[in-house]
Amino acid sequence: MTVAIRRRPAIASQTVVVAVLVVAAVAILLPFMWLAVSSLKTEAEIFANPLAIVQTLTLSNYASLFAQFHFGIATVNSILISLGVVGISVALGGLAAYGFSRYPFRGSRLLLGGLLVTRMVTPAALVVPLYLMMNALGLLNNLVSIILGIAVLNLPFVVWVLRPFFDALPHEIEEAGLVDGLSPLGVFFRIAVRLAAPGLLTVAILSFIAGWTDLLFPISFSTTPEAGALTSGLLQMQTGYKIYWGSLMAGGVYLTLPTLALSFALQKYLIQGMRLGY
Amino acid sequence: MRFAIGARRLALLPAIALVVGGCASGTTSTNPPSPKVVRVLAVSGPETDALIKFAPEFEKATGITASIEQVARPLWGQRKVRELIEGAGLYDVVMTGGGDDNTWVKYKAHVKDLSKLLPADQLSQVNLLDKFKTGDRIVGIPQYYNFPMLFYRKDLFANTSEQAAFKAKYGRDLTVPTSYDEMYQVAQFFNRPPNLYGFFIGGVDWSIYLDDTYFVYGLGGNYGDLTTKQLTLNTPEQKQALAWLGKFTALNPPGWQTENFFDGDTLMQNGKIAMYQNWFYIWKTFDDKMPDKIGMAPLVGKGAHLGAFVATIPDAAPSPTAGAKFIQWMMSATYQKEQAIATGDLPIRKDTLQDPDVRKALVGIEDFEKVLPNLQFNQTTWVGELSAGVTEAIYKVVKDNVSPDAAADWLQNEKFKGRMAIE
Amino acid sequence: MRRGRARRLTGFGLTLPASVFVFAFMVYPIASVVFLSVHDYSPLRSSATTFTGLANYAWLLGSDLVHQSIWITVVFTVVSVAIELAIGLALAVLLARAVIEARSRTGRVLVRLLSSAYILPFATPAVAGAIAWKILLHPQFGPVDALLHTDIAWFAQFPLASVIVADAWKTMPFVLFLLFAAVLSIEPEQYEAARLDGANGWQEFRYLTFPLILPVVAVTAAFRAVDAFTKIFDTVFVTTGGGPANDTQVFPLLIWRTTFDFLDFGHASALAVAAILVSAVLGAGLLALRRASTA
Numbered sequence: 001m002t003v004a005i006r007r008r009p010a011i012a013s014q015t016v017v018v019a020v021l022v023v024a025a026v027a028i029l030l031p032f033m034w035l036a037v038s039s040l041k042t043e044a045e046i047f048a049n050p051l052a053i054v055q056t057l058t059l060s061n062y063a064s065l066f067a068q069f070h071f072g073i074a075t076v077n078s079i080l081i082s083l084g085v086v087g088i089s090v091a092l093g094g095l096a097a098y099g100f101s102r103y104p105f106r107g108s109r110l111l112l113g114g115l116l117v118t119r120m121v122t123p124a125a126l127v128v129p130l131y132l133m134m135n136a137l138g139l140l141n142n143l144v145s146i147i148l149g150i151a152v153l154n155l156p157f158v159v160w161v162l163r164p165f166f167d168a169l170p171h172e173i174e175e176a177g178l179v180d181g182l183s184p185l186g187v188f189f190r191i192a193v194r195l196a197a198p199g200l201l202t203v204a205i206l207s208f209i210a211g212w213t214d215l216l217f218p219i220s221f222s223t224t225p226e227a228g229a230l231t232s233g234l235l236q237m238q239t240g241y242k243i244y245w246g247s248l249m250a251g252g253v254y255l256t257l258p259t260l261a262l263s264f265a266l267q268k269y270l271i272q273g274m275r276l277g278y
Numbered sequence: 279m280r281f282a283i284g285a286r287r288l289a290l291l292p293a294i295a296l297v298v299g300g301c302a303s304g305t306t307s308t309n310p311p312s313p314k315v316v317r318v319l320a321v322s323g324p325e326t327d328a329l330i331k332f333a334p335e336f337e338k339a340t341g342i343t344a345s346i347e348q349v350a351r352p353l354w355g356q357r358k359v360r361e362l363i364e365g366a367g368l369y370d371v372v373m374t375g376g377g378d379d380n381t382w383v384k385y386k387a388h389v390k391d392l393s394k395l396l397p398a399d400q401l402s403q404v405n406l407l408d409k410f411k412t413g414d415r416i417v418g419i420p421q422y423y424n425f426p427m428l429f430y431r432k433d434l435f436a437n438t439s440e441q442a443a444f445k446a447k448y449g450r451d452l453t454v455p456t457s458y459d460e461m462y463q464v465a466q467f468f469n470r471p472p473n474l475y476g477f478f479i480g481g482v483d484w485s486i487y488l489d490d491t492y493f494v495y496g497l498g499g500n501y502g503d504l505t506t507k508q509l510t511l512n513t514p515e516q517k518q519a520l521a522w523l524g525k526f527t528a529l530n531p532p533g534w535q536t537e538n539f540f541d542g543d544t545l546m547q548n549g550k551i552a553m554y555q556n557w558f559y560i561w562k563t564f565d566d567k568m569p570d571k572i573g574m575a576p577l578v579g580k581g582a583h584l585g586a587f588v589a590t591i592p593d594a595a596p597s598p599t600a601g602a603k604f605i606q607w608m609m610s611a612t613y614q615k616e617q618a619i620a621t622g623d624l625p626i627r628k629d630t631l632q633d634p635d636v637r638k639a640l641v642g643i644e645d646f647e648k649v650l651p652n653l654q655f656n657q658t659t660w661v662g663e664l665s666a667g668v669t670e671a672i673y674k675v676v677k678d679n680v681s682p683d684a685a686a687d688w689l690q691n692e693k694f695k696g697r698m699a700i701e
Numbered sequence: 702m703r704r705g706r707a708r709r710l711t712g713f714g715l716t717l718p719a720s721v722f723v724f725a726f727m728v729y730p731i732a733s734v735v736f737l738s739v740h741d742y743s744p745l746r747s748s749a750t751t752f753t754g755l756a757n758y759a760w761l762l763g764s765d766l767v768h769q770s771i772w773i774t775v776v777f778t779v780v781s782v783a784i785e786l787a788i789g790l791a792l793a794v795l796l797a798r799a800v801i802e803a804r805s806r807t808g809r810v811l812v813r814l815l816s817s818a819y820i821l822p823f824a825t826p827a828v829a830g831a832i833a834w835k836i837l838l839h840p841q842f843g844p845v846d847a848l849l850h851t852d853i854a855w856f857a858q859f860p861l862a863s864v865i866v867a868d869a870w871k872t873m874p875f876v877l878f879l880l881f882a883a884v885l886s887i888e889p890e891q892y893e894a895a896r897l898d899g900a901n902g903w904q905e906f907r908y909l910t911f912p913l914i915l916p917v918v919a920v921t922a923a924f925r926a927v928d929a930f931t932k933i934f935d936t937v938f939v940t941t942g943g944g945p946a947n948d949t950q951v952f953p954l955l956i957w958r959t960t961f962d963f964l965d966f967g968h969a970s971a972l973a974v975a976a977i978l979v980s981a982v983l984g985a986g987l988l989a990l991r992r993a994s995t996a
Binding site: 044047048127128135141220232242 | 350557
């Protein structure tokens with residue numbers, strides 16, 4: 001209903017756009033590509049030949065992740081943590097952002113400001129009090145504490161960022177839904193969520209990353225490998241007396257790939273959400 | 279429609295993740311203490327791996343489960359204080375750091391007197407036990423010993439043309455240095471930028487503080503006086519140490535200011551530096567990979583930095599007897615031998631040190647034995663803050679061209695004005 | 702719908718779960734920080750918690766080290782966020798353009814590949830990314846210096862600039878993806894109207910796209926600024942360690958050290974309160990941009 005009438009843009013400007021995007025992508029990927037190539041080298045080779053492509057291909061670095069650094073259980077834990085964070089963030093955050101946007105009430109601005117302030121507390125000031133709280137709740141060495149900690153810091157961001165997305169939705173469609181007899185929650189789930197899909201999906205990806213890459217809460221709340229995450233596993237490759245460079249490179253690559261896959265998969269819905277329009 | 283379903287599915291996710299996550303984790307910390315479990319607070323590293331690896335022997339012998347927990351290094355300091363000063367009462371055994379925690383554990387921590395909990399015949403086998411005593415009270419038992427050594431390019435030192443050139447220039451043979459002047463001469467001789475540099479000192483604060491201790495202890499000094507309780511930051515030894523740091527860092531490869539001793543390991547292995555100082559643990563790697571290239575020798579000087587994990591039992595420990603049994607196992611001849619061979623660290627026991635298998639496994643043990651009696655610890659109770667100040671003083675010398683004397687005086691009289699060694 | 706009171710109650714109900722959740726966990730930490738900031742509690746020295754009024758704040762205001770750290774962090778925040786916004790915005794707009802224009806199957810897959818590539822730095826754990834940069838820019842072992850046939854020690858000679866580059870690399874995707882979503886949320890009809898009016902690419906961006914996405918830009922920038930000021934830590938710790946000589950001792954690093962290395966909770970808490978205040982100013986300033994769009 002929308003694209004047919006549009007004037008076709010010049011091919012030249014389109015090529016320029018793609019060229020710029022590709023060059024930027026390569027530049028941005030370079031550090032990661034270097035990390036990936038290094039992860040396949042032996043430790044000695046990483047430092048001996050900075051510019052050489054792999055001479056002796058080895059997967060030993062990746063093997064060490066599972067043999068030495070408990071990456072098997074850590075992967076499961078990190079997945080659970082990230083899903084928990086996404087669930088809480090999108091569900092509670094989405095509802096709240098919608099409420100702040102569409103149904104403001106006395107004191108809602110204060111509440112919003114308060115949420116932003118919680119984000120301003122530096123991690124060093126949070127570790128000890130939250131550790132004491134989780135200890136009192138009996139949640140140390142339990143993934144739930146990690147999920148809660150990350151979600152608490154992530155929620156203000158989700159609420160604040162989603163609000164303008166809901167603000168931008170046209171009122172008429174929602175009014176129509178209400179007139180049709182839907183409750184506000186119904187309007188939210190059936191109409192608003194679909195319209196604000198790009199924002200919600202993006203926030204879901206970013207929340208997943210928040211859960212996946214967080215280091216602070218796994219190290220604060222877990223002291224056993226069974227309750228450890230991938231990020232804390234990565235930290236253990238830097239002991240007091242030695243750094244396991246090869247494992248560190250492999251671990252870095254290993255940690256990045258799942259998010260990449262997830263992002264690639266969700267991009268489809270993100271873009272489609274836009275194309276569908278309404 | 280697609281997204282409406284998605285939203286409802288998403289709403290289920292937190293519930294599922296929370297339930298699964300909660301079930302998937304291990305024991306929580308609010309289980310009531312049982313005499314069948316000993317809870318140990320350690321920090322991750324090869325020595326803790328050794329404890330975990332051989333813990334089943336302890337469990338079999340005593341019937342007590344060993345729960346050895348590992349806290350991340352950045353948080354270790356606060357956890358130790360929480361257990362030993364604030365009396366949190368979560369652990370039966372708390373591992374502390376040998377050289378830098380020694381003084382505050384003695385003077386400020388609430389720990390049990392291990393002389394009353396461990397058998398005397400075993401205690402008598404522990405080397406340097408006096409270092410962990412105040413009066414007759416034993417505050418902790420070391421798990422192992424580790425200390426820094428000098429690493430140098432054995433192949434360069436053995437090279438005949440190098441030897442000839444050195445003799446021609448300095449009128450003496452090219453030998454492993456036994457004084458700071460000799461060490462500086464050798465470093466200057468081998469300083470050939472950009473391919474080879476004479477020395478390496480990592481400039482990041484926690485790394486350069488260690489090098490500072492090597493010089494300070496080596497010169498016979500310390501950061502505090504235990505009798506007068508005063509800080510000793512501008513003694514002649516301290517000033518001399520700063521001066522040497524200034525001189526040696528001038529012979530460093532570029533980038534040293536943001537590097538640390540781990541980078542030193544890599545620089546040495548790749549032939550970029552002639553000498554550097556590091557924990558002797560790295561010797562195993564060098565010996566495995568390049569035995570003819572890198573040599574090891576005792577540090578120049580009178581004293582060396584004591585490295586160790588030291589096991590303590592907090593006063594608030596839930597099961598101190600279990601803790602004592604754990605420490606007894608840790609200091610047993612069987613475990614000490616296993617650990618020495620597995621990690622390459624020095625055992626704490628006199629008898630284990632003489633064991634032929636151990637002596638064979640620890641290449642260079644004769645040099646280690648020379649250093650062992652001279653191990654030193656920091657004689658202040660607040661090394662964290664102190665080391666940050668020391669680093670500032672070092673950079674005054676190295677970066678701002680302040681004289682070593684002035685920098686040392688600044689440290690003692692301005693930066694830490696009014697502070698005491700024991701606070 | 703029902704107006705007034707019923708609407709307000711609905712709003713309250715919708716926002717309650719999130720608010721309760723956050724404040725339930727944050728009340729104690731914030732109260733603890735404020736409480737300790739007016740006390741002296743250094744367990745290595747004494748187990749007592751002594752009330753000292755505003756002494757910690759007086760110390761903070763007089764300490765050169767603290768001033769240096771705050772200044773370094775403000776510079777870091779401003780420059781880093783500016784770079785991220787500029788690059789993130791440009792790439793977001795171009796990417797959205799490519800998405801809209803992509804017609805063929807390969808075109809669509811290419812666009813998805815590109816957007817996934819961009820997320821990579823943000824998806825890389827901070828420690829791994831920082832180590833990659835540390836070795837990339839290593840004077841003896843790094844490919845950059847090897848290629849340039851030089852041995853410039855980037856982190857030692859240009860510490861703050863190098864840290865800014867490493868961190869902007871990491872967090873730019875955060876900005877990019879939020880702005881990308883915002884651009885994608887603009888109704889196609891608006892572009893229609895603009896095209897029919899004869900607007901070219903740049904005019905389309907300046908008068909249509911940018912004003913419409915400004916609220917998201919403002920919020921994203923505010924969050925980036927707050928995060929940059931209060932959480933920049935891992936990258937600095939791994940690459941420069943705060944050095945050389947405190948040249949990159951950013952505020953979160955100073956607070957961490959004061960808490961976990963010096964065990965001086967009174968001073969550390971006062972510093973944390975200062976961090977909240979400074980980042981509040983930065984954040985509020987950026988949020989004010991939102992109002993510019995409606996002016």
